[in-house]
Amino acid sequence: IETSVSTPSIPAGMSLEISRRKLQGAEPYWVKELHYGEYTGGVQNNTWYFISPMVSVGSSYAELDGSVVTDAKALVNNQPRPGQGRFMVSLKFSSEGAKTFRDITSVKSTYTDTDMKKRLAIVLDDRVIIAPLVQSQISDGNAVIEGLNTIEEAREVSILVGSGNLPVDLASFNKRVLSPTLGRDIINSSLWAGVAGIVIIMIYMVIFYKKMGLVADLALLYNAILLFGMISLTGSILTLPGIAGIVLTIGMTVDGNVLIFERIKEELRLGKTPENAIDSAFSKVVWTIFDANLTTILAGLVLYYFGTGTVKGFAITLIIGVIGAMFTNIVVSRTVLAGMAGSLKPHRYVEVETEGRDAR
Template sequence: PETRVGRFGYKVTFELSSKDSEIFKKITQQLVVPESAIGSSSSKEKRLAIVLDDVVQFAGYVISVIPDGKAEITGNFSLEEAKQLAAILRSGALPARLEKISAGWVAPLLGSDIVKTSLWAGIIGLFVVLIYMIFTYGVQGIIADIVLVYNTFLLLGVLAATHSILTLPGIAGIIFTIGTTVDGNIIIAERVREELKSGKSVKAAISSAFGRCFITLFDANLTTIIAGLALYYFGTGTVKGFAITLIIGVLGSFFVNIVLSRLLTDALSSFIRKPAVEERGAQS
């Protein structure tokens, strides 16, 4: 089935297989109704119905015999109505029946308000985290902020590329990803501080810190991914949306913490200073 623009709005065109064309021809011969008779009481009994799962999805008139299985459905459809009808025709061609797993309902205005509130909560939380990291960790806080913003855009880019639908649990997964990314950078920053306090140079402290943090971050992210896979496999509906954003976000978090954060830390190593306590001890 295809959706096209017709003279009186959008229309849906479809083509049957060769073995079904002859059957469809006989059906249309029995149901042909002259345009002048459309709407009369006798013609209503001749309407051709499209049925999916024992429910009539559409019923229209046949105005001419269709001998080759190529037909079009017109009716002053809007674009969305035409797309929906085409989707119904495609669904009817599937070898398996559709089975309803779960359903949810929320009013449009309420749903819109919830989405906006959730997005603002995520944005405000992101800015609070960015400011906190700068004041607490200085240069390494700035690096953590860059890594955090990069991972957020990376996650959104993957969702856009895969045409994923962003649900409320999906937004929650993105906000959770912000926390995991920051946690990784805090572990690295604290480890660098400890290495500096032990008397190592900045370069040596960075190398040692990332080397020791790798296994910690790998294990922590792996266990979270396993939990996400379990949610995706056993969950239904919107729970899977949370699981998808969680898995993608954690994978991106591990990548940016180990790769991007290391590159930025090495590049800005000249701005990293030893803790004040260590500097006073050296002077005395």
């Protein structure tokens, strides 16, 4: 076993050794330390280990894997060695593992403490969990890893070492195949449904609100362009739930305009001029629109934070669309209405109010 603090490469002089060990079914390789790249006390961990899965024992080779570890526990070391941590990990091996561990420790324990060959590296998922020194031959199948500084470190090592004895076989639980043609048809159907919804709403607004309905339609188109522009700018992927969020924001945009228009009509019936009616209507409705949209945005943020996958796509389009709807209602609609105030006919709304009273 060797170590390196820079990105290593296989030494040229190891070619014969590698070839020889390949015959034993194992090839030495470089692996990173478990906490590679992390900072401790301002110093980055850049340790690499050059190890072999096979350990030379006399004229043969021995291999010890996680399947022979039957138990791993984090414990407190009541008699730590000077300068070492007060925590340790207790390991227990199966009968077969105890024999292999005895043979390996009998060889490792003969080296000096400064020799890297005295260390036994424990590897999981191409990461060295820990590489403790082998102090003596261990024959009873029970071993301890000493010198750990914190109980959290001891628990982490025990969990990782213990997880190595869990045989995991991947099995297919559920499989779905969606052809590109079917997926394209679903997207196209959803888009056409959204377009149909926009057209129907635009026609409805023009029929019931005349010129002010045209303002609502303009605000609706502006918000749609703004929404798609933001999606394109952020590189977001448009999913089916995302399309649903866009359709929902269409209703949010029109809803704000309906509140504004109804308030304008009420102000006109009170005898105010179109300019004053528009100013008064916006001053009374703006906070209602703001509060309604803010609650929707908060709900979208919760969906984005706790949701996964397509739910986040819905939340993103909903949040962007609602913010755009609030902007178009408060800024765009007001600007356009102020510009066309002279063309509004207050007497129409007064006549409607009078007809309603006569009917009663």
